[in-house]
Amino acid sequence: MRISKLLKSWEFALFILLVAEIIILGIINPIFLNLENLLYATLDFSHILLAALPLTLVIITAGIDISSVSVMGLSSIVLGLTWVAGAPIIVALGVALLVGTLAGLFNGVFTANTDVNPLVITLGSLFMFAGFAQGLPILLDKLNFKVAGSGGLAAYQYEGITGLPYSFTDIASTTIWLIPLPFIIVLVFAGILALLLHKTRFGRNLYQIGVNLDASHYSGIAVKKVLILVYIISGFGAALAGIILTAYFTSARADLGSDALLAIITAVVLGGSDILGGKGTILGTLLAGLVLGYLQQGLLAIGISGDIIQVVIGAVLIASLSIRAMINAISQRRQNQKTLLSRSSERR
């Protein structure tokens, strides 16, 4: 019984899809199948997973956080500027994570205390954080913020901040048992979130809030606190993603990750989360992120251009959703027919 349930689960389907995809792409281009290569490829999409995993929690509550793409850039430029200002890199890391957490706190407080659609709120904060990140170097100049030996911070606005210490940029090139450190961070983060979502009362509350907000209020869930915490986790994840991207590109930029929105939401939705709330798992998002990431890497490896890959990923998103909608419709119809049949036999 348990095994048949496992075999029917969406996560299992994703796992099969992942394996099939790697094998097929490997047959076309054998170099792709190299284990070291496969593990190394995760560097290109670790940041997407780091943002998508906590977004799963947000989407389960029937919310959404599209501002994470701006939080990535914001935490990156804050990290760079803090370091330029003379702080040790470890302090800069802390400040970057703090900024991400505060950004999440802002979204959370706004969402929890009003009935405004979270899409509108995070759309507003997406613009706010992105604009702030881009303007921060100039703003600091205007405030006469002097840094020794620097000819104004405005130059960093377009060029990014390079020359970060190796102790930091090595994060992206360190491997432990062949696994790149960023992907280990992804796995640890996913593990913590999975425990939080599937093993704690907090996690169960998320599902209930997503299914029925009013009922959650009446059943005594501290809805506001839970929602605020969820958006904080999302902001923290985005800041983590920004830090990893900064280390990977060895430069702190305000626009890092700004083009990742499509991939992030695709990973969560392909992972089985319902955009209307109440459904979703961490494992699903993790597997879907890997499916998408390897699809992109594999297609690049067999010589398909990035433009076509974008088309393919969009098509995969739509196809997976419409197939699932169709399966749901068919099973619904079957159930209706069953009920009708049993009722008509009762009447007889």
Next chain:
Amino acid sequence: MNKKLKSVLQSRELLVLFLLFILIISTGLFNSNFLKANSIIEIFNTSLTLMLIAVGEMFVIITRGIDVSVAAITGLSAVVLGTTLNMGWPIALALLATIATGILAGAVNAVGVTFLKVPPIIMTLGTLGIYRGLMRIIAGGSWIERLPQNIKNPNIWRFLDIPFFVWLSIAIVIVTSIISFKYKKARYLYAVGDNANGAFLLGIPVKLSLFSAYTLAGLFSALAAIVYTSQIGFISMNAADGFELKAIAACVLGGVGLMGGVGTAIGAAIGALFLTAVRSMLVFLGIPGILDNAFAGAILLLVVYIDYRVRKSLEYKQIQARAQSEDSTNTGVNQ
């Protein structure tokens, strides 16, 4: 007070227009150059692409949907326009192809949302990737330049010192508003957005209404592409990039409710004008223009927050009034 007048005064369109007016006046006090007719017209002229996209977006949001592919449709249509023109097509035919592209792209979204039952945000997020990819594939990844002069000419046409495109866009917005108020079938969109099941029971063709909303969004995105191409004179591969989110922001600012059933074309247009004006105002105020997104986002959040507070206090007053009237009837019974 007249009930109709009261509802106009409480409308979001007026709140935003008022806010815009205050910002313009205060910027003008700081730097009188800003109040010159030229700079105001220039802001208007710059906002046209966003304005047309936002009006298209409005149709979809009214039906309680969302379309994040509108700017990608603008980009795709612009590339079709540029490519066909450079292939030597007559301008009328090229414009027709552009509009057909927009309508077709919108129809694809419509099929996904109405027949495949994919949630709008997912469907249009998918087509956002597809259209942006197609755009680069058609253009071969490079900018489309050396467009014939006949597409750039309309940008220079002026009537009463005001650019032709400004007149055209104002006309489009006003005609759209009149149609959506007076034409019965246009009201179907509002009914579907307010309560799709109720609309269905009333005999309103829900699927057809949804279908036309996404198709209209495609059409308006293509119109925006024509204005964009004429104004800019070349097409870069990130043409109108990020305008999907700005268009949604413009709609929300202009009072188009994401919960469906509420909104006007004039509101969406005012929202777009507002978002464009922010950047010019910052420059005239001596604040780095690069911060415009930060201010636009903050203003958007401020407006929805004020709106929320006003709504809540109105609800509270209504409940209070009802409680009082119930009290008086209760005492009446007791006596």
